[in-house]
Amino acid sequence: MPPHRNSGRQVINSREYIFRTGAVLVTAMAGYLAATILVHQAEKFVYAVSYRFPTDFQQYPEGTGEVLEWAPGFGEGHFSESRIATSNGFTSNVQVITYVTGLGEGELIRYDHSIADGIVWRREQAPTTIEANEAGRQFDVNEAVLSREKSRKRIAVIYWYDVGGLVTTSPLLAKAYNAIGTVMGRPDSSIVAFSSTCDMDCAKELANLHELVATVVFDVDGEYLSPIVLSRER
Secondary structure: OOOOOOHHHHHHHHHHHHHHHHHHHHHHHHHHHHHHHHHHHHOOOEEEEEEOOOOOOEEOOOOOOOOOOOOOEOOOOOEEEEEEEEEOOEEEEEEEEEEEOOOOOOOOOOOOOEOOOOOOEEEEEOOEEEEEOOOOOEEEEEEEEEEEOOOOOEEEEEEEEEEOOEEEOOHHHHHHHHHHHHHOOOOEEEEEEEEEEEOOOOHHHHHHHHHHHHHHHEOOOOOEOOOEEEEEEO
């Protein structure tokens, strides 16, 4: 019986498959080892996080029993801050939750972390919008309206991820930025959320939140100014 014409190609394809599979495994192992080394290096430092806000953004008084009606569903974080601000007759909350790679358990981007828990609060809409200052500089933010079951109350939210001082609206990019930031000495990743309660129409509250965000995140030159300040010591 004459040999099958495709036998040589099948051998080559088998070799290519083995090579590619091996390359993927080696790459995955290298990535795992690199991540382990980076986390080990990060653990050598003592980190502290502070937050930069305008002076009229007041902290919630301790011991007053003040409880936020809504909070981003991203866990407690290694560091966090809540502020309250009043502008144009609207009262708004500012919440930041920060994780530092290597500091302890937990991370910002997880499958069970979300801006709405889907149980008490549900997301009605979440278009990506643009936040711009007078100089025309801009960055993307996420805009969402959350509703509460069996209630007319809604929460207008503007939020973004600040990862080592880099801004993104994408959780996937936030994850990638965190890997890069850990290498570059900025292993912090945060969610920054501005929110206001509203009834049926949240348009005015969202417009006010946009103005409020602009007072926080742009410096005098119109560049993005991260509200997260990371310090570290050996």
